Amino acid sequence: MKTLEYSRVNETLYHETLPNGLQVFILPKSGFSKTYVSFTTRYGSVDNTFIPLGKDEIVRVPDGIAHFLEHKMFEKEDGDVFQKFGMNGASANAFTSFTRTAYLFSATENLYPNTELLLNFVQAPYFTEETVEKEKGIIGQEITMYDDLPDWRAYFGTIENLYKEHPVKIDIAGTVESISKITADHLYECYHTFYHPSNMLVFAVGAVDPEEMMTFIRDNQAAKTFDKPERIVRQFPQEKMEAAVKEGSLEMDVSKPKVHLGIKLPALAQEGLEGLKQELSYQIMMDLLFGKTSKFYTDAYEEGLIDESFSTDFTAEEGFAFSVIGSDSAKPEELTRKIQDTLQWASEKFPFGQEDLDRQRRRRIGFFMRALNSVEYIANQFTRYAFNGMNLFDTVTALEALEVKDLQEVLVPLTDEKARTVFTVKPPANKG
Amino acid sequence: MFTETRLTQGVRLYVRRTEQFKTLTFSIRFKQPLTAEGASERAVLANILEDSTEAYPSRAALRQALETMYGTLYYTDVGKRGGYHYLSLNAECVDDRLIRDEDIADWTIRLLADAVLRPNLQDGTFKSQVFEREKQTVLERVRSLYDDKTRYAQQRLLTLLRPEGPESIRATGEETHLEALTPEKVMEAYRRMISEDEIEIYVVGAVDEEAITTSLKEAFHFEERVPAVLPEKAVRGTGKQGRVSEKQNMKQGKLHIGFSTPVMFGTEDFPKMQLTNGIFGGFPHSKLFMNVREKESMAYYAASSYLSRYGLITVSAGIDADLADKAVKLIDEQLEAMRAGEITDTELGQTKAMLANQLREALDSSRGQIEIFDQYKDLPGGFTPEGWIAKWEPVTADDIRNMAGKIDRQLVYLLSGKEESADENA
Numbered sequence: 001m002k003t004l005e006y007s008r009v010n011e012t013l014y015h016e017t018l019p020n021g022l023q024v025f026i027l028p029k030s031g032f033s034k035t036y037v038s039f040t041t042r043y044g045s046v047d048n049t050f051i052p053l054g055k056d057e058i059v060r061v062p063d064g065i066a067h068f069l070e071h072k073m074f075e076k077e078d079g080d081v082f083q084k085f086g087m088n089g090a091s092a093n094a095f096t097s098f099t100r101t102a103y104l105f106s107a108t109e110n111l112y113p114n115t116e117l118l119l120n121f122v123q124a125p126y127f128t129e130e131t132v133e134k135e136k137g138i139i140g141q142e143i144t145m146y147d148d149l150p151d152w153r154a155y156f157g158t159i160e161n162l163y164k165e166h167p168v169k170i171d172i173a174g175t176v177e178s179i180s181k182i183t184a185d186h187l188y189e190c191y192h193t194f195y196h197p198s199n200m201l202v203f204a205v206g207a208v209d210p211e212e213m214m215t216f217i218r219d220n221q222a223a224k225t226f227d228k229p230e231r232i233v234r235q236f237p238q239e240k241m242e243a244a245v246k247e248g249s250l251e252m253d254v255s256k257p258k259v260h261l262g263i264k265l266p267a268l269a270q271e272g273l274e275g276l277k278q279e280l281s282y283q284i285m286m287d288l289l290f291g292k293t294s295k296f297y298t299d300a301y302e303e304g305l306i307d308e309s310f311s312t313d314f315t316a317e318e319g320f321a322f323s324v325i326g327s328d329s330a331k332p333e334e335l336t337r338k339i340q341d342t343l344q345w346a347s348e349k350f351p352f353g354q355e356d357l358d359r360q361r362r363r364r365i366g367f368f369m370r371a372l373n374s375v376e377y378i379a380n381q382f383t384r385y386a387f388n389g390m391n392l393f394d395t396v397t398a399l400e401a402l403e404v405k406d407l408q409e410v411l412v413p414l415t416d417e418k419a420r421t422v423f424t425v426k427p428p429a430n431k432g
Numbered sequence: 433m434f435t436e437t438r439l440t441q442g443v444r445l446y447v448r449r450t451e452q453f454k455t456l457t458f459s460i461r462f463k464q465p466l467t468a469e470g471a472s473e474r475a476v477l478a479n480i481l482e483d484s485t486e487a488y489p490s491r492a493a494l495r496q497a498l499e500t501m502y503g504t505l506y507y508t509d510v511g512k513r514g515g516y517h518y519l520s521l522n523a524e525c526v527d528d529r530l531i532r533d534e535d536i537a538d539w540t541i542r543l544l545a546d547a548v549l550r551p552n553l554q555d556g557t558f559k560s561q562v563f564e565r566e567k568q569t570v571l572e573r574v575r576s577l578y579d580d581k582t583r584y585a586q587q588r589l590l591t592l593l594r595p596e597g598p599e600s601i602r603a604t605g606e607e608t609h610l611e612a613l614t615p616e617k618v619m620e621a622y623r624r625m626i627s628e629d630e631i632e633i634y635v636v637g638a639v640d641e642e643a644i645t646t647s648l649k650e651a652f653h654f655e656e657r658v659p660a661v662l663p664e665k666a667v668r669g670t671g672k673q674g675r676v677s678e679k680q681n682m683k684q685g686k687l688h689i690g691f692s693t694p695v696m697f698g699t700e701d702f703p704k705m706q707l708t709n710g711i712f713g714g715f716p717h718s719k720l721f722m723n724v725r726e727k728e729s730m731a732y733y734a735a736s737s738y739l740s741r742y743g744l745i746t747v748s749a750g751i752d753a754d755l756a757d758k759a760v761k762l763i764d765e766q767l768e769a770m771r772a773g774e775i776t777d778t779e780l781g782q783t784k785a786m787l788a789n790q791l792r793e794a795l796d797s798s799r800g801q802i803e804i805f806d807q808y809k810d811l812p813g814g815f816t817p818e819g820w821i822a823k824w825e826p827v828t829a830d831d832i833r834n835m836a837g838k839i840d841r842q843l844v845y846l847l848s849g850k851e852e853s854a855d856e857n858a
Binding site for chain 1: 450451452453454455490491492495496498499500501502503504505524525526527530531561565568569572573575576578579580581680681682683684715716717721722725726728729730731732733750751752778781782783785786788789790792793795796797798
């Protein structure tokens with residue numbers, strides 16, 4: 001077991017790679033009553049074209065399958081896994097993103113029975129045609145619920161138009177139509193390909209003894225047999241750095257239009273500290289351009305172009321990155337123009353200096369320290385960074401190493417006019 | 433949990449010293465009886481107090497200062513609990529020891545005192561430009577409820593159930609009252625808040641209790657005040673019974689059901705009713721989740737909440753609107769089963785364990801510590817988490833059966849799509 005000290009933030013991380021390839025990280029937090037344990041596979045909604053384990057040919061599986069598989073992992077021959085966590089007083093959950101599927105629990109007692117339950121249920125697939133059919137009703141209602149969420153539709157409508165073919169454009173849960181094609185065989189094929197321990201990571205944080213927990217997980221894994229790990233072959237289409245569709249809209253029963261502007265960005269160029277620096281540069285650049293102290297925000301808020309719903313988002317995963325700026329706005333065209341003008345203004349003459357960088361750097365250091373109060377943040381973000389070849393705990397070092405020229409570099413793709421799309425959710429024509 | 437200091441009559445300070453967090457958390461809460469007009473005034477007031485101060489007289493200036501102070505969080509909020517409205521000013525800053533070069537905690541206390549006592553005024557009242565903008569912002573927040581169909585349906589249910597009671601008054605106010613506000617009215621509300629409201633100040637973090645008490649006393653000078661008392665019997669209005677269906681352009685049906693119960697917060701039966709709600713629809717092992725979702729595959733979510741201050745239990749489920757009758761029947765059957773005493777030891781044990789876990793877990797954040805303590809602190813005998821967990825321990829299946837008999841369905845509300853767009857579900 002390796003010990004990694006992060007004295008700047010007063011944290012110690014323990015790490016081991018088990019013989020079957022599973023990565024295990026443990027971070028004890030003193031004063032906490034709960035322990036949060038997540039078990040994550042590097043497999044998400046974008047991994048829909050790949051060579052199944054033990055086969056030679058690329059297959060394309062139905063949209064929404066990673067999320068469907070996540071749902072089905074909870075049902076076993078002897079009942080529902082939630083029930084068992086409930087008996088142990090743990091609250092269990094799971095989520096599927098573009099690139100990850102995570103299973104987790106948090107508990108203030110029965111840490112080891114819960115950990116055992118987590119490791120075992122994720123490593124024992126059980127799918128039948130009957131249970132797969134039954135799940136379609138539940139997920140159908142989940143999809144319908146999202147269909148009625150205007151903010152989600154606006155966000156996803158934007159991403160959908162940014163990409164021509166890349167599967168990031170497909171809604172994580174798929175559609176009622178696409179999930180109707182999913183079979184138990186599909187689920188087994190995806191499971192065997194992507195749930196090998198060598199493609200997975202366990203993170204335990206909170207009230208936990210690192211030695212004891214590491215031994216427990218090591219023993220649990222040693223008692224199981226797995227195939228030899230194979231390199232997973234995924235296939236992604238090549239995308240131009242140009243938004244596939246420039247403009248889109250949708251009518252929904254909302255009180256006011258919602259407008260989102262998306263920018264398609266190149267994937268991060270590097271891993272490690274350099275990758276982290278680049279990601280932070282993007283985030284800081286977005287804050288300087290559109291954050292609460294920006295000229296844009298001050299003017300747009302005063303002019304009534306944006307309200308409290310205004311937000312910016314930056315997403316970067318292996319193979320893709322994008323940024324979305326959005327708000328409810330009674331004047332969506334004016335707001336869009338103002339965002340475009342701001343990007344234009346910034347690209348003509350770089351408007352920020354050392355002082356701006358220093359202020360944002362301090363803000364981000366404080367944000368990071370505060371975030372370390374949350375065991376959920378630590379486990380989820382650490383896992384995300386690890387799968388992208390970066391270390392969450394390098395954040396302060398990366399922030400301190402940033403220079404103005406790093407910001408200048410990321411401004412170039414951010415201000416590329418061809419890479420933009422605008423998506424609007426509009427109230428019905430006879431309203432608002 | 434917290435050390436209580438009475439600063440003056442009607443003003444109390446609660447400090448919790450802990451090394452658990454890397455930040456210090458502050459919350460100042462102003463409490464007054466809830467009315468639609470007062471909530472509207474105070475919602476706008478909260479936004480104005482968040483915008484700027486005399487020392488930082490613009491939004492951008494204040495926000496820049498916060499960024500420079502290592503991203504110190506500062507925000508105001510409004511909320512309600514029972515018959516009271518709360519306006520809070522909140523801040524969270526990094527523990528000085530992690531940064532070394534600054535006195536962030538002192539700066540944060542000064543900022544809060546400035547925000548409360550030295551707001552951004554012009555000729556003795558709030559600046560009209562700031563006022564107009566923030567009024568508009570709150571109005572937009574109130575109107576945007578319409579876009580969130582689940583929250584909208586829940587609010588409609590409460591309004592139909594208790595048209596005149598605090599149950600249905602929104603903490604962010606109402607459109608008609610908001611429209612009628614002026615800077616002078618909000619200034620008047622501010623003066624009343626400072627001089628008349630009951631005040632609670634919370635601090636959580638690695639602080640020296642004595643030193644922080646002294647700094648806060650110096651920073652804030654509040655005159656003594658007599659906290660307002662609520663009338664014995666609140667006005668509730670004549671609520672609807674039976675069934676109400678409304679239509680909007682949407683795909684899913686939002687089924688919200690209101691039940692009334694005489695068992696209120698703080699009564700002897702209260703812990704039993706918390707467990708009863710947990711078994712009914714509070715968790716993924718509950719009767720609603722297991723039957724409506726897992727067994728019948730009718731919903732992605734089906735859950736109940738116990739609004740203990742109002743004597744209400746509400747159930748919500750997202751379903752295919754064509755199956756509403758079936759869903760209502762199924763939900764009724766779960767309650768019937770509980771009335772008939774069909775509660776297994778497993779269900780009871782799971783629910784006790786989950787409630788205990790939920791409470792202990794919530795205490796792993798500074799905000800959770802403040803929220804939970806603040807809710808429970810005035811109960812007779814005070815509050816400790818383990819003391820409360822011990823109240824759930826002895827509850828039996830028979831108690832649950834008894835409690836289920838004290839839950840009466842009052843109203844079924846269904847919000848669903850117009851005919852032409854309602855039938856595209858598989």
